Amino acid sequence: MDLSKILVISGKPDIYELVSQTKNGAIVESLADKKRCPVFKTDRISSLNEISIFTTEEEKPLIEVFQSIYKKEEGKNIAFEIKKVASKELFDYFKEILPNYDSERVYASDVKKVYLWYNLLNSAGKIDLEEPKEETAETEAKEA
Numbered sequence: 001m002d003l004s005k006i007l008v009i010s011g012k013p014d015i016y017e018l019v020s021q022t023k024n025g026a027i028v029e030s031l032a033d034k035k036r037c038p039v040f041k042t043d044r045i046s047s048l049n050e051i052s053i054f055t056t057e058e059e060k061p062l063i064e065v066f067q068s069i070y071k072k073e074e075g076k077n078i079a080f081e082i083k084k085v086a087s088k089e090l091f092d093y094f095k096e097i098l099p100n101y102d103s104e105r106v107y108a109s110d111v112k113k114v115y116l117w118y119n120l121l122n123s124a125g126k127i128d129l130e131e132p133k134e135e136t137a138e139t140e141a142k143e144a
Contacts, residue, residue, distance in 0.1 A: 001128045003048035003063055006031075006121065010044035015117055017124075031120045048117070053110075054102035062114070068097045069118050070127050077119045082112055090115070 005018040007028060016028035016039075025040035039045060052059035069078065080089070087108040094101060094111050121127050 001063060001066070001126065001130060003126075006048045006126065007039075008046045008048065008051070008117075009039055010046075015048070015120055031124045031126075053098060053114070054105040055098065055100045056102055057100060060098060060101075062117075065098055065114060066118050066121065066127055067129055069115075070122070070129060072097060075122075077122050078115050082115045082119070 007016045007018060009016060009028070014030045014032045016030055019027045019029050019036060021027075022038070025038055025043070026045075027036055028039055029036045048062055051062045053062065053065055073079075078093075080093075082090075090108055090111045091103070094106075094114075118127070
């Protein structure tokens, strides 16, 4: 699963997939409604690859959290109504997925985003259990 081309844009509700880059920004496509729109260099854009969840030991990459949810849900979307469920239930479920999350630095809004993003990515077929392939200088040297 490669989340490097899946983007979060500050001020916009959905998550987006990078379609192409332009001189002044990029063209992205919403995973929710498949509409394309431009984003500019002045927009605050983050790749899901760059986002982590605070734990008591170290930060946990979002990709690993999504894989934990995928295993728990057996490849299905999260069943409960995310926007209507109580905070206690959100955190109880999150504790099953990531038992050592930092309860002082992870807020209900963060947990809701993780669940919403997971459902969008899973519906779009972007989540799998494969580990991301990391290319090192050693493997690049072998290929050359």
